[in-house]
Amino acid sequence: MSSTTLPIAKAITAGLRDAMRADDKVLLMGEDIGVLGGVFRVTDGLHSEFGSQRVVDTPLAEAGIVGTSVGLAVRGYRPVVEIQFDGFVFPAFNQITTQVAKMHNRTNGAVHMPIVIRIPHGGGIGAIEHHSESPEALFAHTAGLRILAPSNAHDAYWMTRQAIECEDPVILFEPKKRYWVKGDVDPDQRPELSPWQAEVVRPGTDATLLAWGPSMPLAIESAEAAAEDGIELEVIDARSLAPIDYPTIAASVKRTGRLLITHEAPVLGGLGGEIAARISEECFYHLEAPVMRVGGYHLPYPPARMEHAYLPDLDRVLDGVDRLLEH
């Protein structure tokens, strides 16, 4: 199969399927991932192809799901865990933070933890409480974890595969709002770009706009809108949130002199802060304005009929661009 067009959700399905065909140590664990194919249908068809030993509908207990996957990894398996929604990762927080992240180090490298934790993340889907969270900063702070955040079908496929191949644990934040947005995928052509690298997806000169995952289309849309006003934004897709690819971001900021970061998570304590701090330090003499951030407010994610006001949107990003350029 060569290049094909798939929605993001199906690109991940394809990534999972190909990984499972390539390595019979890969297995999937989660709630409703079997016969149902997951509430987002990401594992659709895999149970019928691989059976219930490899596509495991688990009891409803996230700590148990992640904790058993640690044991499976010690035994040589490569578990891919689905957390049903971003807001339900917290019961597994202990296992992720104190076990998944640290087991390799604890054993002085003897044991690997090639576990992938898939988390549909982000808001904007009109959902009830706990279904729209963006907790990436809560994982990025913990050494031992890696985080990937694909924003398009191509990355969704390949990051799924590369996360599974990685000997370290990887949290895969899947942009749930965009699961059904299509894009080209070429499963035969291993990408040259490392999954741990950011990508300049639109060159520009006036300022750099950094985003990831579900916020990428907004970033591009903003750049297009700004271009109509004669402002050329360089748009970067961070892609890897742990590690962050600082060289690519810093190189861009050194060219443009300005950086705006947008993400759905609350600005306060979000990953944007870490990036802003680091870039402010690395690019001090190049910055013509402070690094700015447009993101969620320091509030619990609001009810669906308020979320449009909570989430960054075109107007808010452009407002940020204006403030950035006014400096």
Place this chain on the structure above:
Amino acid sequence: MSSTTLPIAKAITAGLRDAMRADDKVLLMGEDIGVLGGVFRVTDGLHSEFGSQRVVDTPLAEAGIVGTSVGLAVRGYRPVVEIQFDGFVFPAFNQITTQVAKMHNRTNGAVHMPIVIRIPHGGGIGAIEHHSESPEALFAHTAGLRILAPSNAHDAYWMTRQAIECEDPVILFEPKKRYWVKGDVDPDQRPELSPWQAEVVRPGTDATLLAWGPSMPLAIESAEAAAEDGIELEVIDARSLAPIDYPTIAASVKRTGRLLITHEAPVLGGLGGEIAARISEECFYHLEAPVMRVGGYHLPYPPARMEHAYLPDLDRVLDGVDRLLEH
């Protein structure tokens, strides 16, 4: 009782005792806090004074401890929870993040969550794994929570009292390394400074040095050492980590033009990053050097016999000061 000298641990004990005497809705929950008086003896004597209905030795289950305290709070109680060590807060992470932080908002303000979660935190005590963590950034990102980090006996007493009086949930990070360091406490004299404000503990002109909790003595020591080299550092004790008192920090940075932040947590994704980002934005035209950070590495907290190399110390802070001033 007027001003008296107490170690930090005993100042907290006194704060708990006075709060319990003042309000019989205050009760303590935790592991080994009863007859034993806690592994750090912070609750020593309280079980014999208040009995097992108000000083509750719970089953060994952190989610249960925090979760039952939510129910007690709904019923009108003011539970003060002890988490035995920083590394054991993670089993309660779900309750803290999705329940304690959000219940007030979920009920449109009908229910208050005056819960205090006491966490002995930080390293430098030669302990085994999971006993030396600094997870403050993992809580500061979540709206609905407040965080206090006393660094001295006076604050330890008063922040304990004020945390308990607060109608919002407060995480109290107690500097375990310094539990037995003494200081003056005046339980009769309610401090003028709000617990949510930072404090300039040493005036200076050349740069601002921001720290909190267990890192404060290091900050002061560093300032004294720098002074010997003719460098006058203004030292700020952040005191409140959520909310952060930006006005006080920004005012200082506007005077000194430089900011160094030191904390034990890994620099990557630590609270220092958020503060650096914010101050870099607010004080852009005042900064003569980028905001710099000296903290833990992006590694699991190391075994005790390596921790001296992991933790910020005098040399590393002074090295940071040098780099800051060289800019």
Place this chain on the structure above:
Amino acid sequence: MVQLLSPDGTRTPHPELDAVIAGNGGEDDLASPERLRGYYRDMVMIRAADLEATSLQRQGQLGLWASALGQEAAQIGAGHASREQDYLVPTYREHGIAWARGIEPWRLLESFRGVSHGGWDPNALRTHPYMIVLGSQAPHAVGYAMGLQRDGVVGTGKKETDTAVLALFGDGASSEGEVSESFTFAASFQAPVVFFTQNNQWAISVPTSVQTRVPLAQRSRGWGIPSVRVDGNDVLAVLAAVRDGLDAARAGEGPRFIEAVTYRMAAHTTSDDASRYRPSSEEEEWAAKDPILRLRRHLEQLGEIDEEFVARCDEEAHDLAMQLHHHIHGMEDPDPLGMFTHAYAEPHPIVEAEREQYLEYIAQFEDEGGDENADDATPSRDQNAEQDTAEQNGERA
């Protein structure tokens, strides 16, 4: 499995629970014809409200709906088993519980519509908010019960004030560690709490057999917590078992656990497609055990129901559905400014500053907004995002 009404409506005797139904001597007969008709009416009403909510969701008025169809007896029975002063701790599918507690159905719809995350005062209504993170409410229930112990309203013998907590969770949620920890705390402190599971056979697509290989009722016995398994489609059995458990808890005898065996007749939520994982024959099988029909047959056997009463119930139910319809259709979207109000109970400088920023930001558009709808001064939304929302078909809750 305890059954007081067999599927054909026949009352079957029970050595202990008959006395509970009879009011334990001093109290009202819980199975008086009037009460029985009351339960019938309640179940009819709540089913109508439930069906209306599903149709409101189809009309785009709700983001999601989690139907409780088929679980009416379990919920109405458990709800009426509680006393005024008791505190109930629901999941997100307890519409019958809420009804029995006197909570207006439209209040339940707020969170499904997306105008609040719950929004009622738990202490005023003596009912915890609907809870989404499975199992997380169980320790709250135990903590509340520990508060009751400290308030001296347990085991005093005073019927009007002795209080207990009813903690609800599903068969799926029973696997969450927080539920087990709740058993531990409840047992250890002998807290006045009754745990109540509606084993509706499914946790979305996962059958109960994945959560437990033995009857779920057995779970709590690992802690020495007495338990009973009842027919959850039998309103009297549920009522009696829960009343008995709550009475014991109020009397200071510690926790109990009750498993009500029932069936989730609808899909998990309006986003779910149950045909993907269960045969419709299973639904038909359970339809034959319908809880409303069962009570009606029983009333018919007693000769205590007539066509007129049935018709009146149906009419009232229809009216309720219409009210709900109009209430929801008439509901205005909340001002997003409200999201800044209840993050904290005390003043918070960051939230205040962000609120100010938001107001300033909004004000820009108001100034520009000469040719826009005056009511809608918020900025233009990201059109793409809207589209994706419609496109994505994931389930929620």
Place this chain on the structure above:
Amino acid sequence: MVQLLSPDGTRTPHPELDAVIAGNGGEDDLASPERLRGYYRDMVMIRAADLEATSLQRQGQLGLWASALGQEAAQIGAGHASREQDYLVPTYREHGIAWARGIEPWRLLESFRGVSHGGWDPNALRTHPYMIVLGSQAPHAVGYAMGLQRDGVVGTGKKETDTAVLALFGDGASSEGEVSESFTFAASFQAPVVFFTQNNQWAISVPTSVQTRVPLAQRSRGWGIPSVRVDGNDVLAVLAAVRDGLDAARAGEGPRFIEAVTYRMAAHTTSDDASRYRPSSEEEEWAAKDPILRLRRHLEQLGEIDEEFVARCDEEAHDLAMQLHHHIHGMEDPDPLGMFTHAYAEPHPIVEAEREQYLEYIAQFEDEGGDENADDATPSRDQNAEQDTAEQNGERA
């Protein structure tokens, strides 16, 4: 409570477990005089190592020590019940388990000394690292067991390869939700895992009665997991029950749970002061049930032990303690640079950059270090911090 040796050493018969001890027909007699002497020697050895570790802690060679005094029978029995290929998942107090698995005692001391967080290869030693976050290892054990099922080494009838997992946790840890979730997973998937609790009566200062009001063995029955309560100071009873459980698990019969009733004779750790919460009379009472003494009495009754053997064991134990002493005293502090090595298995730019920074930083001091000890090129440490460390008296672990 199952007992095969009464406190005075008399062998009491048991309807099922006698056959297990006798080797279930085909195998070696687990209670042959030679084996019994082996258990005796093991217990003496591990007790000596344990006491030496306590004294090493007093000498400042270890940061902390968690003594297993009194639990020797439970640990040596359970350790020997496992077969070579089995995988054992310990807590942080399983020194007898480790000994029985052939792990050199000094390896246990690494983490207590603070030179590593464990440091052994779990697959090579077929033993998970010592685990500090209570209960967290239980789901690992179940996951490993699920891996065994997928590897086809369960229930094949092949004695040499059929494999099971032994998951250990304390009475206190039994309350953690993750332990309950492990029961759920193990039961649901019928995983080949035996859960084994040493109920040593205390979780630091909290008695087992706070964790459960019924015998802890009952806990797993809530999931339909068969369980047995054994005298944990009776090496034969533990051995037989665990062997039986592991055999069943290996045969594909699913999980089991065993509670060994024993006693933590020492304080919780070297930082703890048990006199604050329990009377010394309790310790004396349990001293009378000493597991080593009990086996010795049994051997005496059998006429299978003599003074010479006892003396030789003591001598070997003394030698072991001395070896441990020298090994630890001779241990150099690790180069902190090592902390950068195993955070990730694959290259990580941030860690690499920080490592470089660290090296550059260290290099400054090496340049300056003409008059310093050449071996100790690390910068001067914060003297205050050192002092506080000594001052603080909190307990750890």
